[in-house]
């Protein structure tokens with residue numbers, strides 16, 4: 244296996260447009276809440292989820308029995324893969340997509356089949372995926388919207404996949420849901436093979452906390468729980484989440500700002516004659532051409548971080564959007580070196 248080592252070093256103080264995080268940080272209310280709640284005993288005891296689980300279930304409008312708290316989406320993917328994929332079991336993945344799907348499938352010894360997003364537009368390849376599903380398919384892992392393309396599948400397409408892949412666990416990873424508004428959560432009653440994940444790492448600005456949620460039919464959740472460490476979500480993350488879902492205004496304001504910034508970014512790129520893939524998430528895949536890596540490096544010299552993706556989509560760099568002010572700064576720096 245190739246190791247997965249994202250470039251997370253020395254990012255403090257720079258303009259972080261490289262990991263699709265919240266670029267201004269979490270709600271200050273979360274920090275205040277943690278400060279108030281933190282005392283030596285709190286750190287001495289194993290985490291207690293009895294308050295956070297019902298609070299999150301209520302927030303997401305699901306029955307608590309249909310919710311698994313996870314150490315980020317990454318652990319949701321890991322637990323799902325470990326539960327439903329035996330050695331040699333067939334996993335259907337899309338390419339390019341979030342690297343950890345392949346990572347955990349490889350660790351599990353699964354047999355991986357990959358389909359490409361449509362060439363040129365990088366749209367979701369619905370018909371191709373439907374045709375690729377067989378009775379042997381045990382897992383289908385989809386990011387919606389997808390990272391790094393920013394493109395999304397419509398709910399009607401997801402339903403077709405769920406109907407076709409009846410013998411497979413179908414994960415719809417909604418890490419960027421808030422920027423897009425499409426969710427499969429409402430389909431949980433209808434499809435026992437559906438798994439939906441959400442994260443507190445993106446719009447909530449809590450990536451360091453490592454907290455995710457995996458939703459599915461209660462029977463599936465009971466099985467997944469068997470394959471999970473009982474304390475994988477740390478106590479501070481469980482605490483922080485309770486305040487995070489109380490401050491909905493913070494998230495709503497951030498989404499409004501990020502969507503305006505995304506528009507500004509696209510208009511700015513068009514003015515510079517630079518191509519991009521229209522996005523439904525808080526990032527845009529930009530066609531920088533042969534100079535992609537050089538532009539990434541020159542931006543870094545100006546303390547602006549973006550993510551090179553040219554190793555998987557030639558000429559492409561992924562740029563996170565946060566505020567309009569940050570986007571203006573990015574465009575200014577880009578114009579200088581373009």
Ligand SMILES: Cc1ncc(COP(=O)(O)O)c(C=O)c1O
Pocket residue numbers: 262263314315316317318341386387389390416418441442443444450453454455
């Ligand atoms: C599609 C997708 N899913 C999940 C994650 C990671 O989420 P978490 O921090 O909750 O593990 C990312 C992060 O980049 C992502 O792009």
